[in-house]
Amino acid sequence: MQKRPRYGLYAIVALSVLISFFPIVWLILTSFKNTAGIYAWPPQYWPDPFTFENYVSIFTNSPELLRYILNSFIVGVGATAVTLLLGGMAAYALSRLGLRFAGVLMVAILAVSMFPPVSLLPSLFQNFLNFGLLNTYTGLVLAHAGLFLPFTVWMLASYFATLPVEIEEAARMDGMGFLRIFLTIVLPLSWPGFVATGLIVFIFSWNEFPLALVLMTQNAMRTAPVGISLYPGEYAFPWETISTATVLAIIPVLVITAIFQKQIVGGLTAGAGK
Amino acid sequence: MNRTMNLEQRTALTGIGFVTPTVIVIALILIYPIIQSVVLSFGQSSIDGSEPYRFVGLRHYATLMGDGRFWNALAVTFTFTALSIPLELALGIGLALLMNESFRGKGLARLAVLFPWALPTALNALIWRWMYNSDYGLFNAVALQSGLADRPINFLGDTSLAMASMVVVAVWKTSSFMALIILAGLQSIPRDLFEAGRMDGMTKWQEFTQITLPLLKGPILVALIIRSMDALRTFELPFNLTDGGPVNATESLSLYAYKAIFDFLDFNFGAAVVVVQFLVIFAMSLIYVFALRNKD
Known part of the structure; x- marks a missing residue:
């Protein structure tokens, strides 16, 4: 039927996906921060440095x-x-x-x-x-x-x-x-x-x-x-x-x-x- | 003649044989413990049996009735249920209508919305506790940096905010579940009903209130029942998010019962708490079961 692009619909979908997903994304980002990065203020929105040390440390410690x-x-x-x-x-x-x-x-x-x-x-x-x-x-x-x-x-x-x-x-x-x-x-x-x-x-x-x-x-x-x-x-x-x-x-x-x-x-x- | 009799008897015997293991497990794990809790709640004993059981009548129930913390837990449980269920329902209907549209990337969108439901509530609570954190949390960072707040908000430590913070987590996790059940109902509505409505010049809103909603009564009722039973039993969400605090502002009945048994080690009093909790929830569930049976 109508082929008009439905920006409104996509905006609502994107918002729903974002709200559903951001806590999980934030969790994953947190797991890639080092200790200083985790307790930094203001918080790091992207891990700096991006590190796997927490994963290594779980297996070893x-x-x-x-x-x-x-x-x-x-x-x-x-x-x-x-x-x-x-x-x-x-x-x-x-x-x-x-x-x-x-x-x-x-x-x-x-x-x-x-x-x-x-x-x-x-x-x-x-x-x-x-x-x-x-x-x-x-x-x-x-x-x-x-x-x-x-x-x-x-x-x-x-x-x-x-x-x-x-x-x-x-x-x-x-x-x-x-x-x-x-x-x-x-x-x-x-x-x-x-x-x-x-x-x-x-x-x-x-x-x-x-x-x-x-x-x-x-x-x-x-x-x-x-x-x-x-x-x-x-x-x-x-x-x-x-x-x-x-x-x-x-x-x-x-x-x-x-x-x-x-x-x-x-x-x-x-x-x-x- | 003789043969059919045999077959009928054999069928009945097999049926009983097939059902029995399930009935035994359910009796052992679900039914007997409730009965035993009732017995324990009328007596004084010790967990390991070192102190023999002594009947004390209604003593623990009398203590319970005069216990402000019990009434608080009851109020917290009902407040939590009354706040979260309508929000979940509204969002669930909205999400279901959204997922009923056809658009590109629908499968992925549905998956993203389903994820919060699949995660353990206990770990969800931890994830949110970290985001709510008043010193390092994401929400305070956004609020302070954008100028929405001029000092850190204590989402979980403020008695007036903690309940709202807990409701948000519950709504985030379970609206998708409501949506799924309502969506299934939505997809079973015949398309020509809407076409007929359009012929009559119905607006989208009239379509929704006069065709969609009435036909969704069944699925909505089911979703409400399942979710409100869950909300009335809520345990690991306050356990991990706030531990019932601040000043018991989020201590649900389940959490209070758990603490009575395993923190205060008052085994028999704890049994009285769980019996009362059981009666409250069982009364609700009976109402629901009858509502369901009369649905059609």
Whole structure:
């Protein structure tokens, strides 16, 4: 239709992008400043000198910050795997096997997903202490699985609802058991749904704070958000280290979001649309 | 006949088998802890079990009702929610309308807008705390150098500014999430509705208020629910931005509950705080679940 250039639109888009992005840009710029540059007044809008010394120093002086990131990976991957396996089976049963209580269970799952995580802390801390699960990957993976299973079940159930039932019915005619149908037919057919859900759960787990804070009390077991937040506790806030560690800790989620933007957006809006 | 019965029974059994692991994990991690918190809140005990549980009735709740800091935390939580959600909604609708237009570089723009959502809130809070810093922060540099302010603004240390500063971070992070959900609704509105409107000589504004908004009611409700539940539970944002300060001006209910348990080490009183918090949020969530069920 009209070909008039829309400067107004582009101006608003540019402004939105700028507002969304400048804190991250400022963080990255800060990580390339030396200590004098970070505490300079007026602040340096561009690092002078531009230096990699903070990154080098993390690898040589603060390896615990790298350990936090490794912990986040282990917990994130574990929580995603457990959640997809259990949640996938539950979602399949609730959306496909005609259980009489399926509707009630779905609403109940939605309701418990709104529980405030801090309400779980006194009990979880005590039970994890008694069962030796504090400061273990198993413990936090289990806690994150509980936290994110409701979301997973809802998302995958809505995904299964879009698949045709005929193939499964044919397989059942051939005498295949449900577990085999689930593993050999449903899983391969619905991998886009699993990928989207898994990515979102991984991001959720990577970002989760209250449970990771309380259930991992040893410094070496902390996840990235918690470890970086508590890092300054020992002396004055070392922004040069903090900003650099933060950059390293957000790179994984930024990369995942950038590569799988479509799947994540699709998953979030499908999950929310139910 | 016998065969179909068997099949039905087998289906039901398999279904139960498939659902059970999820139900067990949810029961262990989400449901049992709430029940245990209720029990703990009516008694006196120690975290490691060295002091046996002793029933004390409503003592902790009585303390709580007379505790000014608890009422403050409740007020902070509701103020934070009431301030941030309408702003997020307005910006979310604006961003969604923007992303619904076609222009070059749309994919990149959408990605940039999505980034704040993907970052850990705890680290977002740290990034902003650094920009708000009254000695070295970016905002004060810009304000002072441009002449907007003649002395440093203490964004996080001033009781009247700290809440606003915290709301800005929340709005920055989550407006994009609102936008995504509203955008999905926007894209499902049939194009011919707008064409019909244009035939009737509707202005852009009339189109928006009479066609777009009414059809977006569902997605907007969902976005509001998800976001306000999050805002009512907010924890790591004040934890990392202000630690609840200054003088508890940003101490949310979650942060207060955490401090009661792990800073004051008053385990049973802390349990009473989380039970009350749970009841407040659960009441809201029930209202929402029913609102959703009656949506269609």
